[in-house]
Amino acid sequence: MPGDGVVAGAGFNELMHHPSRLAVLAFLSGCIEADFALVRDRCELSDSALSKIAKTLEEAGYTDVRKGRAGRKARTWLALTPEGGNALAAHLDALQAVAAAARSAAEHEADPNRQAG
Template sequence: MAFLSGCVEADFALVRDRCELSDSALSKIAKTLEEAGYIDVGKGRAGRKVRTWLALTPEGGNALAAHLDALQAVAAAARSSASTRLT
């Protein structure tokens, strides 16, 4: 989802290659995220080839932002705990 947050939509093959995933792994992830309403999966033609396009939904963007906020809170708590132990 983080990769998709930087674009309007992305070709399945581009996401697969940039995230270093197999076709089957990305297909499973995309299906799960689509069922959760976090991404849209669409098919279209690019020349003679059928392509699969992935796009982050507004709900997916909100979920990603909430996840990143939670990770930052965990990191801040760990930094605070570490500095307390050092003093």
């Protein structure tokens, strides 16, 4: 029935709902910019998985991908955009609201003094 249960509200972002994309965005939220290899290792992803995630997030405007050189080696750096930071914050707020609603519903159900309605 509409209005019953726990529903994700405004700010919930399906693109960020995927655990690996959320992990990458959360990691980047603590950095100005991060080397591809560091993000890959810290988020426990393969090169191909992170490449796909980076492309998806860049296309959404949530990350910037910069390619260059560090000495003789080609490097790729990832950074969270302001839009990505705002979207991440809204998504995390929506997830917290879902969790709070679920806790509240569970407490209500567990309360022996509640009135049947």
